[in-house]
Amino acid sequence: MVKKRQNYDGIAVCAPVTIPYSRYSLRSAQWFCGRSIAELIKSAKIEKNDIDGFCISSFTLAPDSAVGLMQHAGVSPRWLDHIPMGGASGVVALRRAARAIQAGDAELIACIGADTNHVDTFRDTIATFSQFANDAVYPYGSGGPNSSFAFLTDYYMREFGVSREDFGKLCIAQRDNALPVAHAMMKKPLTMEQYLNARLIADPIRLFDCVMPCAGAEAFLVMSDERAQSLHIPYTTILSTIERHNAFPDDPVQFRGGWALDVDEFYSQAGIGPEDINFLQAYDDYPVICFMQIEDLGFCKKGEVANFLSDKDLTVNGNFPVNTSGGQLSVGQAGAGGGYLGVVETIRQLTQQTQGHQVEKAKHGLVSCFGMINYDRGLCTSAAILERG
Amino acid sequence: MTTLLPTPKRKDPVKRTRKPSNPPRQRSREAQGLAAMAASGRFALQVCQECSKVQYPPQQFCGSCLSDRLKWQDVGNGGKLLAETTLQHSNDIFFRDRLPWRLGIIVADAGPSIVVHLAEDCVQGDRVRMSLAIDRSGNAAITARPEKPIAREEDDLQLREMAFDPKDRRVLIVDGKTEIGLELAKAFTKAGARDIFVGHSQPWRASIHLDAIKAMDKTTTYPLDVTDTDSVEELAAMIGDKVEIMVNNSYHLRMGGVLDRFDINTSHDEMEIHYHGLMRLAAYFGPVMRSRGADGHHGASAWLNILSAYAWINNPLLGTYSASQAAALSLSQCLRTELADGGVRVVNTFIGPIEDEWYQLAPPPKLVPATVAKRIVESLQRGLEDIPIGAVAEEIIQRLAENPKEIERTIKL
Structure with missing residues (x-):
């Protein structure tokens, strides 16, 4: 018998954030992630340390991964995911984060898709995209x-x-x-x-x-609906x-x-x-x-x-x-941000x-x-x- | 029908010569296996030894049954063109310089879907014939042409980048006093070479082959002694910027090994001609050829050395000759890397004993010079890199692969 999948009761998705795009940027992907965290905090009226989980997608964070970014941002999450699935990352981040909150592994997760675009970024990315x-x-x-x-x-x-x-x-x-x-x-x-x-x-x-490759970021928060209600922020289920x-x-x-x-x-x-x-x-x-x-x-x-x-x-x-x-x-298309845009x-x-x-x-x-x-x-x-x- | 290859014009000295650039060079270790197949003209892919699935792109374990017993095996080169495109934009300088560029995706009869460089005459839905070629950066690339050969398919400008077709190119044959030199001149004439420059040394020595060459239409003969640095430099100054295919057929064979014929002079001559000769030619013709790798559709493309199959394994009856051939082979590998930046490729042919005076004592099978020349031109047209010619050379390869110690002990003429 196939086990029935659990539903997503009690999960709120909220605080839509877009860091304005530019065709090219001198800023790094780390910067776009940092701006996203700041905007998420502002939009949900929370403190930085209220976020205890992060889900990050980016092509241009290298040599960092999501881990290095935590030190940049000065945060100590108890749950961290790096989703390298490009355009598919946004929904995958959403469903991973939802399950973590249902399970109690985290309470408030920031999901961020961010990339920069220097003049040579796009070429570098496609020139070393995968072995095949x-x-x-x-x-x-x-x-x-x-x-x-x-x-x-x-x-x-x-x-x-x-x-x-x-x-x-x-x-x-x-x-x-x-x-x-x-x-x-x-x-x-x-x-x-x-x-x-x-x-x-x-x-x-x-x-x-x-699409036009550019620099930018898209981000949102995942938390329990009770938490969203107590924060008085509009949310979706x-x-x-x-x-x-x-x-x-x-x-x-x-x-x-x-x-x-x-x-x-x-x-x-x-x-x-x-x-x-x-x-x-x-x-x-x-x-x-x-x-x-x-x-x-x-x-x-x-x-x-x-x-x-x-x-x-x-x-x-x-x-x-x-x-x-x-x-x-x-x-x-702001790199992996494109996967969060929708x-x-x-x-x-x-x-x-x-x-x-x-x-x-x-x-x-x-x-x-x-x-x-x-x-x-x-x-x-x-x-x-x-x-x- | 393939668009007619533009006839090369006299070079405009005011116009800038396009600098060479190469297509992306980076490949995985697995993909280098394709290069080995392409170098010898095979169409081979990895085949799983447990479930028979054909793999592409190359990988380290079977994409179906996960076995790591993958082996490069010849597979059918037929397929069907599923979709095609013509790039008008590229992120790489090599392709930008050569746009538009046609690509297709083929479902191979052998199984996998393969992205290919596509000949201009292939249309979606067509049956195609794939080949493994070597691109200007020295890596294997898969090309597709119509299933049945069509007229002038060698004119396809895009696929011409992946071969060294002599058509409309200028060739230098280093030594015109041998029968192979003459047969090469004939074969290059037949293949449509634009000019055939032929070198000859030792003016006091007459040669019926050289006389025959002089009587041909497209040939010009020049003094060239590869043992004399000044001679090489002089000819390079005269025609170096016109040579688009170099054919180094320096040849000096004397029988004998070490103990029974201790003869430093003969050995010295062999090294001078085969090894230092190659070095001198490379030093004076190499730089200008490398700089002309992208000089139009007829730019410098190949440096071909005619080596003996005994470059791979010493034949004690030709002991010092074999050693000089091994030295030349080793140096050619150095030259291969050094010319690569210009997109000029080093091609080595390996021949067994030929029907000539110096191989008099060798028993058959022996190669007829006309066959050698024909195979060389064909190989250039196909863009191969390592070319064994004849039964003896083929056998040596197989025996070396099977047991190098066996052949070392039992090789004979």
Whole structure:
């Protein structure tokens, strides 16, 4: 008999924090983490030492790990996790922290995804990303994720009859969503013509299919709902989470992610279905991966996403709001911060802390994450459904 | 059909020559195994000895059954092109200088999905033929071409970076007085070399081979004595900046070992010609070749040494000759590293006894010079690095791998 997974009763997720992004920064990842801790404390009106657990994700902390950061910050947590899962880190941090609090191993956990971006950071990161990437991808044109996603996109478009216009619709809606968001890097409206005729990067991928690597941080707190109530801070609860690594290893090219493996359990734990979701924060380093998430998370069947989206308005006021702050495609990709962006935006939406991009009557938000192109595909997937507290 | 290779133009002395750069060099220890296969022209991947799963990228244990008994084995080089892209942007200088750059992902018949450098004629859904090549940084790289060879596929500019096709390149053949020298001149002419420079020493000694070379269209002959530093320097000053493929076929064979033929003079000559000769050529032609590694589509690309298979293991009947060949082989490894920064690769061919006057006493099988020349040009076209030519050389490799002490004790002509 399969043991039934415990629910996440009594857990509050709160205090959404974004350290404003910049294209390049002289600051270190340690600095962005430090700013995040300071902002979390300020936002929750707590003391530094009230935080007794940390969950850190960063590509650019090296040579430090989360451990070294504790000395930088002068804190003595009794629970510490370093999650090197790139884009999938945010939800993974959330579910690890929630379990630690349920178990009593910690009481108040700060989850932080932060990265800096010097002019050479991105190149250094992709040039030494993983053994398989060093051996079998980077020496082939050194395109970084662009070339891997070009394959995925090329294959997906042919296999499932998806057009560039379909992707364009999503990118344009996300840009609309970003317009009122102060920390979004890209705030000029995007037209379909601009999208379709943008500079070619690695066909079929063009400029507006790609995120802009930048420096910045995203962070939130996890604690008991009682604690959140006593602190008088608005919070969300967790209905369900999933996590999966290296799913479907026999697919010759990635056209689905681990979500497809776990989707039934995901909704059954939540006790609600896709039709009850008020908005979706889908990991969007490239639009093709958003399309996979919409399918794999059960909003429509595989191969039907273009048709599914044909009568959908993806903006915050639409009938299927996606990436309500503009996503990484408009806000920017602050390294591992990109994996936390969706969680932070979900908390903002459900606790009404948005900046003029509020989804009305939002009760359930789904956040989905994806990360780590180790060789030819992204290995990590995760997702969570949060509910207004 | 592959786009026609642009014909090389006369060099504009005002234009800056592009400096060499190399593709990313770092590889794991496991991936170096691929280089060994590529160097000898095999298409081999790691195969699990317990569950037969073919692994790629290279790793230390089986991705299926976790066994660590992985062995490099020849596997089918067929596959299907699943997706493709043309990079217009790269993070690496080598590729930036050469954009656009085509890539594909292949599902190999052998199992794994493989990211490849893609020939321009491959289209998504096509069957393709993969090869293991060596890129400009000296690492193994997998390329894919249409399953059936097409006309002029050697013109593909991108894949040309991973081979040393003589087409439209200028070749220096060091010694034109031997039959191999003549056959090389013929083979390079056939392969479309732009110019064939041929060296010759000892003007008092006539050679029918050199006479035949002089009668050919694309050849020019020059005095060149590799035992004379001034002679090498003089020729390098004259044509060094034009040599794109160096073929060092210095050859001086005399039978004999140590005890039964103690002859310092012969041994000295062998070392002068094979070892110091290589050193002199390297000193004067090497630097300029290294600086021209990225000089257009026809830049300097390969330094080929014709060595004897007895460079690997001393044959006491050719004792001092073998020793001088071993010295040359060792020096070529040094040169390989030193030329690598320019993207110029050192290629060594290893030949067994050939049909000539000096090998008169060696029993068959012996190599015909025309065969040697043909194999050399083919190997350059394929971009190989270590090339045994003929049954004797092949056998020596196998025997060395099986039991080096056995061959040491029993080797004969």
